[in-house]
Amino acid sequence: MTENAEHQDLTVGQDLTVGRVADLVGVSVRTLHHWDGIGLVRPGGRTWSGYRLYDAEDVARIHRVLVYRELGLALAEIGRILDDPSVDPREHLRRQKDLLTERIRRLERTARAVDEMIERTDMTQDDATTLSPEEQARIFGADWDPAYQDEARERWGRTEAWAQSAARSTGRGAEDWQAIKDEIDAVESALADALARDVAPGSAEANALAERHRATITQHYDCTHGMHVVLARMYTEDPRFAAHYDERAGGLATWLRTVIEENARAHGIDPATAAWE
Numbered sequence: 001m002t003e004n005a006e007h008q009d010l011t012v013g014q015d016l017t018v019g020r021v022a023d024l025v026g027v028s029v030r031t032l033h034h035w036d037g038i039g040l041v042r043p044g045g046r047t048w049s050g051y052r053l054y055d056a057e058d059v060a061r062i063h064r065v066l067v068y069r070e071l072g073l074a075l076a077e078i079g080r081i082l083d084d085p086s087v088d089p090r091e092h093l094r095r096q097k098d099l100l101t102e103r104i105r106r107l108e109r110t111a112r113a114v115d116e117m118i119e120r121t122d123m124t125q126d127d128a129t130t131l132s133p134e135e136q137a138r139i140f141g142a143d144w145d146p147a148y149q150d151e152a153r154e155r156w157g158r159t160e161a162w163a164q165s166a167a168r169s170t171g172r173g174a175e176d177w178q179a180i181k182d183e184i185d186a187v188e189s190a191l192a193d194a195l196a197r198d199v200a201p202g203s204a205e206a207n208a209l210a211e212r213h214r215a216t217i218t219q220h221y222d223c224t225h226g227m228h229v230v231l232a233r234m235y236t237e238d239p240r241f242a243a244h245y246d247e248r249a250g251g252l253a254t255w256l257r258t259v260i261e262e263n264a265r266a267h268g269i270d271p272a273t274a275a276w277e
Contacts, residue, residue, distance in 0.1 A: 210263035
């Protein structure tokens, strides 16, 4: 069996290649290699030629990692939880359900707060973008869709962040927007390079990159560390954001989210409870 045997039919008890497991659980092969390297999920077997093979227990552990990661826990913390000999798998499931239930409650409270904000805020200022469609396509790329602006207005148009963005956009010309785009490209290239070098989330270098990334957002509106975490969730949950980052480097969206969450944690923010404030 080789790594290219990803599309073989599954049979009971069959060990799976890393590529097949990546397809099944929805993460990149690079991510699984990283988790193996740090001891978070180590495959139980190998082929005669040394390729990784995952059994059912390995895949079940991956799913537990994904749930805890979705809840905002750092990989090191997830590893400690899963390797705690005093906690059995059933208890892990109960803990995950409790955490998910609490997150749903928080999201519902946040949604109610946003509804109240919409009712109380009389926001009349519109976005002050002065670029023509042609200039937008030239600066932001051929895949730029003006509909993105309408979608953003629909979602955020009555928030303070939108008002700040509109105010700061006033008077910006094509050269200003090009400079902003160039800085974003430089930051994203640095992030991809750090991922390739296996820079650890939570390290000094990773935290500095998170701050550079946050600074690109702060050009438009005041982005707190909590808001940065909320945005980072979209990088993995919205396929368009995930595709944007993963086109630069496979697994970059997931890695960047973890980097942002660990940097926020270093600034006293719990990623699991971070809110748009």
